[in-house]
Amino acid sequence: MRFPDTLPERLYLLAIRPGHAVPAQAADLGVILxxxxxxxxxLRRLLVxxxxxxxxxxxxxxxxxxxxxxxxxxxxxxxxxxxxxxVETGHHGLARTVRARxxxxxxxxxxxxxxxxxxxxxxxxxxxxxLPDALRASALAALEAAGGTVEPQExxxxxxxxIGRLRTVxxxxxxxxxxxxxxxxxxxxxxxxxxxxxxxxxxxxxxxS
Numbered sequence: 001m002r003f004p005d006t007l008p009e010r011l012y013l014l015a016i017r018p019g020h021a022v023p024a025q026a027a028d029l030g031v032i033l034x035x036x037x038x039x040x041x042x043l044r045r046l047l048v049x050x051x052x053x054x055x056x057x058x059x060x061x062x063x064x065x066x067x068x069x070x071x072x073x074x075x076x077x078x079x080x081x082x083x084x085x086x087v088e089t090g091h092h093g094l095a096r097t098v099r100a101r102x103x104x105x106x107x108x109x110x111x112x113x114x115x116x117x118x119x120x121x122x123x124x125x126x127x128x129x130x131l132p133d134a135l136r137a138s139a140l141a142a143l144e145a146a147g148g149t150v151e152p153q154e155x156x157x158x159x160x161x162x163i164g165r166l167r168t169v170x171x172x173x174x175x176x177x178x179x180x181x182x183x184x185x186x187x188x189x190x191x192x193x194x195x196x197x198x199x200x201x202x203x204x205x206x207x208x209s
Contacts, residue, residue, distance in 0.1 A: 003135060004107060007036035007043075008067050010157055012098045013107070013132050014139070014169045021113070021121040023095065024168045027207075028200055030091035032164035033098055035196035037071050038086055039156045042190050046072055049191045053080040067101060083195035099124055107131070132168075139169055142185065143178045155185045159193045162186075163200065 004010055011033060015023035023029055038054065041047040046068075047054045056076040060069040071090060102108040102124075110122040126132055139158040142150045161169040162182050175182065186193045 003131075003138075004102065004105070006065050006067050007040040007153065007157060007160070008033040008094075008098050009102055009107070010135055011036045011160060011164075011166070012095065012102065013126065014135055014157075014161060015166055016124055016126070016132060017168060019123065021123045023124075024166050025164055026095070028164060028203060030094040031087060031199055031203065032160060032166070032196065033094045034071070034089070034091040035087045035164075035192050035199075036156075036160055037068055038083065038195075039160060039190065039192040040153070041068055041072055042192060043152050043156060044068075047075065049083075050080070052082055052191070054083055054086060054191075055080070065101070067098060083191045084198050087192070087195045087199045136169055140174075143170075143174070143181050150185070152189075156189050156193075158182070159185050159189045160196060163193055163197050 004013065012023065012029075015025065015029055015032075017024055025032065038047065042049075042054070046057055046060070046064075048057055049055075054075050056072060059076070060072050064072070071086070074090065075086060099108065103110060106127055109125045109127055111125050113121050113123050135157075138154055139161060142154045142158045158170070159182065162175050163186075165172075165175075
């Protein structure tokens with residue numbers, strides 16, 4: 001089974017709740033997806049860390065998805081700023097953009113439904129119903145491979161899902177059970193997961209105040 005090429009697309013698929021128009025962690029999903037794009041660029045070595053700030057290593061390849069090319073271009077043109085600021089920048093409407101990309105590529109369909117029998121909504125449904133489960137199994141395998149080799153993209157995926165509290169992937173029970181392994185993967189995943197953690201902590205504190 002072929003997975004989507006980018007981390008934002010994979011995370012969006014993992015956030016889908018069957019039969020629901022709104023994905024998991026909708027209030028923070030744009031920030032989580034933005035972090036996924038930055039992590040993907042870092043893994044591709046198109047971004048490197050320079051003193052706690054991302055720096056582009058060159059221009060975007062012609063084949064690079066717009067989901068990654070757009071933040072790379074923004075970072076290339078802007079003054080240096082910390083990773084967290086880039087996680088918090090450009091996330092508005094990103095979930096919708098990622099969903100549209102998946103629909104365009106034929107990975108998702110949008111089914112028309114009526115909420116409460118009255119209000120029309122569009123429910124995202126994978127064209128291949130087994131795809132989210134396969135992605136989830138791959139993420140969980142990264143958790144269970146303690147001490148073993150894990151693909152960097154898989155490690156980043158599970159770490160971002162855990163920090164984002166995507167219960168569709170990692171409910172609280174699993175995050176607690178694999179706390180040590182998640183910390184190990186986080187430490188090896190580069191600067192983006194910690195930037196996302198700080199950004200989400202600030203957002204959640206603001207909502208609770």
